[in-house]
Amino acid sequence: xxxxxxxxxxxxxxxxxxxxxxxxxxxxxxxxxxCSARMMIGDRVFRExxxxxxxxxxxxxxxxxxxxxxxxxxxxxxxxxxxxKPADALELSRRLNDHIAEVVRDHPKRFAGLGTxxxxxxDLAAGExxxxxxxxxxxxxxxxTHVDANQHSGRIDTxxxxxxxxxxxxxxxxxxxxxxxxHPWDMLGKERMxxxxxxxxxxxxxxxxxxxxxxxxxxxxxxxxxxxxxxxHGGGAFPFTIGRIERAFHVRxxxxxxxxNTNPREYLAHDSTPARFYVDSLVHDADALTLLLxxxxxxxxxxxxxYPFPLGETTPGQLIESIKxxxxxxxxxxxxxxxxFLRL
Amino acid sequence: xxxxxxxxxxxxxxxxxxxxxxxxxxxxxxxxxxCSARMMIGDRVFRExxxxxxxxxxxxxxxxxxxxxxxxxxxxxxxxxxxxKPADALELSRRLNDHIAEVVRDHPKRFAGLGTxxxxxxDLAAGExxxxxxxxxxxxxxxxTHVDANQHSGRIDTxxxxxxxxxxxxxxxxxxxxxxxxHPWDMLGKERMxxxxxxxxxxxxxxxxxxxxxxxxxxxxxxxxxxxxxxxHGGGAFPFTIGRIERAFHVRxxxxxxxxNTNPREYLAHDSTPARFYVDSLVHDADALTLLLxxxxxxxxxxxxxYPFPLGETTPGQLIESIKxxxxxxxxxxxxxxxxFLRL
Numbered sequence: 001x002x003x004x005x006x007x008x009x010x011x012x013x014x015x016x017x018x019x020x021x022x023x024x025x026x027x028x029x030x031x032x033x034x035c036s037a038r039m040m041i042g043d044r045v046f047r048e049x050x051x052x053x054x055x056x057x058x059x060x061x062x063x064x065x066x067x068x069x070x071x072x073x074x075x076x077x078x079x080x081x082x083x084x085k086p087a088d089a090l091e092l093s094r095r096l097n098d099h100i101a102e103v104v105r106d107h108p109k110r111f112a113g114l115g116t117x118x119x120x121x122x123d124l125a126a127g128e129x130x131x132x133x134x135x136x137x138x139x140x141x142x143x144x145t146h147v148d149a150n151q152h153s154g155r156i157d158t159x160x161x162x163x164x165x166x167x168x169x170x171x172x173x174x175x176x177x178x179x180x181x182x183h184p185w186d187m188l189g190k191e192r193m194x195x196x197x198x199x200x201x202x203x204x205x206x207x208x209x210x211x212x213x214x215x216x217x218x219x220x221x222x223x224x225x226x227x228x229x230x231x232x233h234g235g236g237a238f239p240f241t242i243g244r245i246e247r248a249f250h251v252r253x254x255x256x257x258x259x260x261n262t263n264p265r266e267y268l269a270h271d272s273t274p275a276r277f278y279v280d281s282l283v284h285d286a287d288a289l290t291l292l293l294x295x296x297x298x299x300x301x302x303x304x305x306x307y308p309f310p311l312g313e314t315t316p317g318q319l320i321e322s323i324k325x326x327x328x329x330x331x332x333x334x335x336x337x338x339x340x341f342l343r344l
Numbered sequence: 345x346x347x348x349x350x351x352x353x354x355x356x357x358x359x360x361x362x363x364x365x366x367x368x369x370x371x372x373x374x375x376x377x378x379c380s381a382r383m384m385i386g387d388r389v390f391r392e393x394x395x396x397x398x399x400x401x402x403x404x405x406x407x408x409x410x411x412x413x414x415x416x417x418x419x420x421x422x423x424x425x426x427x428x429k430p431a432d433a434l435e436l437s438r439r440l441n442d443h444i445a446e447v448v449r450d451h452p453k454r455f456a457g458l459g460t461x462x463x464x465x466x467d468l469a470a471g472e473x474x475x476x477x478x479x480x481x482x483x484x485x486x487x488x489t490h491v492d493a494n495q496h497s498g499r500i501d502t503x504x505x506x507x508x509x510x511x512x513x514x515x516x517x518x519x520x521x522x523x524x525x526x527h528p529w530d531m532l533g534k535e536r537m538x539x540x541x542x543x544x545x546x547x548x549x550x551x552x553x554x555x556x557x558x559x560x561x562x563x564x565x566x567x568x569x570x571x572x573x574x575x576x577h578g579g580g581a582f583p584f585t586i587g588r589i590e591r592a593f594h595v596r597x598x599x600x601x602x603x604x605n606t607n608p609r610e611y612l613a614h615d616s617t618p619a620r621f622y623v624d625s626l627v628h629d630a631d632a633l634t635l636l637l638x639x640x641x642x643x644x645x646x647x648x649x650x651y652p653f654p655l656g657e658t659t660p661g662q663l664i665e666s667i668k669x670x671x672x673x674x675x676x677x678x679x680x681x682x683x684x685f686l687r688l
Contacts, residue, residue, distance in 0.1 A: 146536070158536060160536065162539070188532065188533030188536045188550075189532030189533040189550065189554070192490070192502060192504065192532045192554065193554065195506070195558075195561065195562075195602065195603075196557060196558075196561040196562075196599065196600050196602065196603075197592055197596055197599040197600050198554060198557055198558075200592060201557060201585065201588060201589050201592050201600075202550055202553045202554045202557055202581070202585075203550075205550075205581050205584075205585050205588070206532075206533065206546055206547075206549075206550035206553075206581065209546045209549075209550075209581070210533070210536065210537065210542065210546045213540060213542055213545060213546055214539075214542075217539065217540040218539075218540075233588065234584075236581075236585075237546070237549050237550065237553070237580075237581035237584060237585065239584060240549075240578075240581060240583060240584030240585075240627070240632050240635070241545065241546075241549045241580075241581065241584075241627075241632075242629060242632075243627050243628030243629025243632055244545060244549070244577065244627065244628050244629075244655070245545050246628070246629075247628045247655060248541055248544060248545050248655055251654035251655060252541055252654060252655075255540065255541040256540050256541050256545075258539065258540065259539075259540075283584070283585075283587050283588065284587030284588050284590070284591045285586060285587025285588075285590075287635050287638050287639065288584050288585075288586075288587055288635070290635075291584070291631050291632070291634075291635050294631050295631065310595035310596060311588070311591060311592055311595060311596075
């Protein structure tokens, strides 16, 4: 049994959103040749994709080839649209969530789903999370590592995940027993990274570490002890820098422990009940996964492949298969952790 | 024998540089009570420091207590002043370097030195590097992870370390057989990190990873194969994310391998001759150091403590002493790697 927590899906078609909403910046799909499309933002090609992004049959064929039992579907982070007008982002989210729910309904043994919610308006986001869980049967939501500044809401600051205004989302997630998967997007320092795809290589791990630190030091896990959160890409830079982070907590509590005086390392406890947070396994390196296992234990790490994108695993699950594990550890990594996280 | 590659020093006194140069932003020391001072930028307290920052005798006492044979002295990164007028930054650099050289001359068995060079003007920087090595007997220089945009030079972009304009520095370092120690500063995304000291915890490891990736993918190590570079804090986020970085190199060479088609993992080879790059040991976690050892090997990792700052090791060398090592590995980590890196 292999449950892939980290996969992305899009509908094959949606309306021209720039035209519909009257301002630009939304993604559209240009099906310029068979089985392929370009994700476009204005005239710019954001990414070339193939039909396994939108075609459930192609996905199931790939899963069968790779021995993946179930994919957890979430949107592509560029679709979050936290920068857009809240009502428009809500409408787009509903469209994407309805699509994911439909794919899951058509293939309930092969797919589970996480919705997207308009975090620029936490009350709307909480409402859509409730609809996702109660009406659509999704397991929770995928959210970004922060919420963009939003000209359409008149908000000029970018919000980290410790921002008090986001509490309606955490509160709803806890009440709904919904899983929240945090994926990096809109990477910090990207203006410093014009070459070599560095926003993806340096920016994403930093974003994820920033999100984890913000939630820990902002006391979010303390205020919402039943929240179930997982972070993509093995937690980004966090696992390797926990020593530095903990050291700072000890030596400069005046700077670090201003809102929560729990040692950040406590959030790594293997056996804490309730679980504090989860990470996926997508670190592309056996030694890094070994470090991750030592820190979090197999019950806090869920197999994730970033299917079907190239920075994901070629053969989903291969990294976990490549390292020496007891059978029960492997079972946790490949399916049981995801099952617990998602309440499957 | 323990050689601490990563320690910071300042002179006890220097003139009011804002007044001297006629514009603000320089650091001054306010000796407001015995054995303590405040580093001030304008009216803002940047950091409280104690006399072990400037007093060689106090440093030697601490070294004797901790069993440290030799400290490698470099300035505090906030002193780089890459934002200042080049001539002023050169003058300040010369002052700081003359001071370090004097401390080394007074205690040649206890201290070695790395200068600071005005990277905003690579020719001036190369010249000062030459003076540091040829006239002052320093082992090389400490530089930042990037060079700030500089209003005084009319340059609006921040330069990463792959920028072609920096080649005079690499060329000089290679010709002089000088060591270059890269320390994060002026952290990317700091506007996203208003709380919890996150520029130090998330920003610094990201900065260092950005610097390593820039030098690798920009082909700097290829063009200057005899360059000896070490990166602070165990290479920041790089060691844990090398899998992701290598994966990107394989799957999107069109984005990643635009200027260098060497696999980034090759720069980790334990036994490459010449050595590609070094890191210090300052990761504050035994499992992280173990991963670092697996990746780089003991001959590419040099003991560094960040003495005398609180985010450093309380007892310099303790982390290395805490892990199981063969005697020759321990010797490499504690002294031989630094000795080779610095040509001591």
